[in-house]
Amino acid sequence: MWPGICRNSHATKVDDANTERLDIGCQRDEARSSRCRPSGSSQRRTAVVECHFEVAAFRSCQANPITSPISGVSNRHDDADRAPTLITFRQRMNINSVAPLIEQCTTTDGSRFKLDRAVAAFRQFGKNLHADDIAHVTLQRQAMRLSEQSVSAIAKRMDVEGYMHYQPAPDIRRALDIAKMRDVVVSLARAKIPTVFAFVYDEFWLTYWEFHNVIKAALGQREFFLLPDFWVWHVDAKEGEAGWAIHRDAGARSLLSDRETGAVSAWIPLVDVNTVTGCVMVVPKERDPDFGTDRVSQITFDVRDIRALPGCAGDLMLWDQALLHWGSRGSVFSETPRISMSIGIQVASLSPLNLPLLKPDVLPSVGLRLEMVAKQILQYSRHAAVAPEWCDVARVIFASGLSGITYELPPDWRLST
Numbered sequence: 001m002w003p004g005i006c007r008n009s010h011a012t013k014v015d016d017a018n019t020e021r022l023d024i025g026c027q028r029d030e031a032r033s034s035r036c037r038p039s040g041s042s043q044r045r046t047a048v049v050e051c052h053f054e055v056a057a058f059r060s061c062q063a064n065p066i067t068s069p070i071s072g073v074s075n076r077h078d079d080a081d082r083a084p085t086l087i088t089f090r091q092r093m094n095i096n097s098v099a100p101l102i103e104q105c106t107t108t109d110g111s112r113f114k115l116d117r118a119v120a121a122f123r124q125f126g127k128n129l130h131a132d133d134i135a136h137v138t139l140q141r142q143a144m145r146l147s148e149q150s151v152s153a154i155a156k157r158m159d160v161e162g163y164m165h166y167q168p169a170p171d172i173r174r175a176l177d178i179a180k181m182r183d184v185v186v187s188l189a190r191a192k193i194p195t196v197f198a199f200v201y202d203e204f205w206l207t208y209w210e211f212h213n214v215i216k217a218a219l220g221q222r223e224f225f226l227l228p229d230f231w232v233w234h235v236d237a238k239e240g241e242a243g244w245a246i247h248r249d250a251g252a253r254s255l256l257s258d259r260e261t262g263a264v265s266a267w268i269p270l271v272d273v274n275t276v277t278g279c280v281m282v283v284p285k286e287r288d289p290d291f292g293t294d295r296v297s298q299i300t301f302d303v304r305d306i307r308a309l310p311g312c313a314g315d316l317m318l319w320d321q322a323l324l325h326w327g328s329r330g331s332v333f334s335e336t337p338r339i340s341m342s343i344g345i346q347v348a349s350l351s352p353l354n355l356p357l358l359k360p361d362v363l364p365s366v367g368l369r370l371e372m373v374a375k376q377i378l379q380y381s382r383h384a385a386v387a388p389e390w391c392d393v394a395r396v397i398f399a400s401g402l403s404g405i406t407y408e409l410p411p412d413w414r415l416s417t
């Protein structure tokens with residue numbers, strides 16, 4: 001993922017029989033670990049959300065000017081809090097032009113999101129999914145384990161080519177709620193709600209927990225944090241839609257001092273993807289003369305080196321955030337939209353590429369998830385062609401204090417009064 005504003009050597013069939021079509025894969029038997037281990041040195045933990053932030057680290061972040069949390073003081077508002085200026089705001093936002101689901105979540109004047117209503121509305125909308133369901137999260141809180149061979153195969157692929165494609169064994173794939181996740185993305189798209197709102201649901205976070213050890217292997221076994229850089233795509237090739245244009249995510253600043261991978265994007269298709277539906281395309285690290293720079297040029301590499309990343313629903317594609325890549329335009333004959341999700345991840349030892357960093361094994365509260373969704377809408381509005389009224393919804397979310405954390409927002413992320 002582009003951080004903030006700005007983001008298959010068939011090698012090694014390391015596991016066995018169930019991994020027939022794998023690049024790299026594993027089986028649940030060998031694979032199920034107990035739980036994700038807590039991550040982050042104690043020094044780094046201060047800069048990480050569980051909902052605590054380190055203000056200084058946040059302020060010194062040179063990435064996108066997101067929000068600077070000032071304190072942990074709650075900033076909740078309710079219906080009584082209706083300044084006349086906000087009525088003006090509501091007219092500008094034109095609440096009628098956004099989906100009814102959102103209207104259910106706001107105060108009657110449209111000026112504030114209400115957390116309880118939002119949770120109820122999203123629960124209704126994605127009936128088969130969970131939103132802040134502690135019992136469900138506790139049950140699902142696990143990560144597949146990897147053999148040593150898998151770990152070294154992953155590390156080698158990242159080192160040489162800067163990307164890898166992990167195909168989980170069937171039993172692990174079955175345990176993921178991929179079909180339900182796909183369905184809610186389709187419903188959001190049909191309701192004309194930005195599909196990134198899917199990150200309100202627990203399942204979207206839990207899927208990354210399952211891949212914890214794969215991600216860690218790609219990062220040289222280093223501890224890592226999730227970045228507040230995520231998106232959910234519903235790209236309809238039949239309608240001529242394409243994925244995101246050519247870019248490097250965080251680029252050179254994501255590399256460690258020896259040009260090792262310091263950050264990855266973790267992209268998961270929720271339907272089978274190929275060149276017909278559209279998929280991610282990369283220029284492997286070793287074939288890209290500009291790797292390690294921030295140059296994004298279509299003339300320096302040899303087009304024969306472009307690699308398409310087709311895959312099955314529930315696979316994991318990981319690439320170095322310095323890698324050149326894009327989302328292709330599929331065929332008008334595609335029978336299904338390309339649905340996928342991605343989140344940025346960085347090693348704990350690297351300066352934050354964006355803030356707030358999120359602990360990989362702590363589910364953000366729903367309030368914080370909504371604020372992070374709002375952040376994505378505002379930071380990616382240009383790349384993802386988000387309608388202006390949704391940017392206004394995002395401003396309302398930020399103004400509502402749902403996480404209980406007070407932020408210093410860039411001026412254009414604030415409600416105008």
Ligand SMILES: O=C(O)CCC(=O)C(=O)O
Nearest residue numbers: 001002243244265327342
């Ligand atoms: O899915 C896409 O179209 C692009 C994905 C991407 O560029 C990313 O996740 O960084």
